[in-house]
Amino acid sequence: MEMPAEEREQDRTELLIEKMAQLRERGDQMDPAERRRQAEKVALELSAMLGEEADGDELSSDDEA
Numbered sequence: 001m002e003m004p005a006e007e008r009e010q011d012r013t014e015l016l017i018e019k020m021a022q023l024r025e026r027g028d029q030m031d032p033a034e035r036r037r038q039a040e041k042v043a044l045e046l047s048a049m050l051g052e053e054a055d056g057d058e059l060s061s062d063d064e065a
Helices: 004-031 033-064
Strands: none
Touching: 004 033
């Protein structure tokens, strides 16, 4: 059985927050290049997620106009 989109998005958000927390906790112990690579990956995921939300917001704004 497939999860509802809202639940998938919540799980995705929680996973992203966990990744950011792990980077914060382990960042000093990591190789600087690896830390940057992982931080970039998380930042791109966050950007994509926020971009998807913005696209949805724009569509609802267009409907209201």
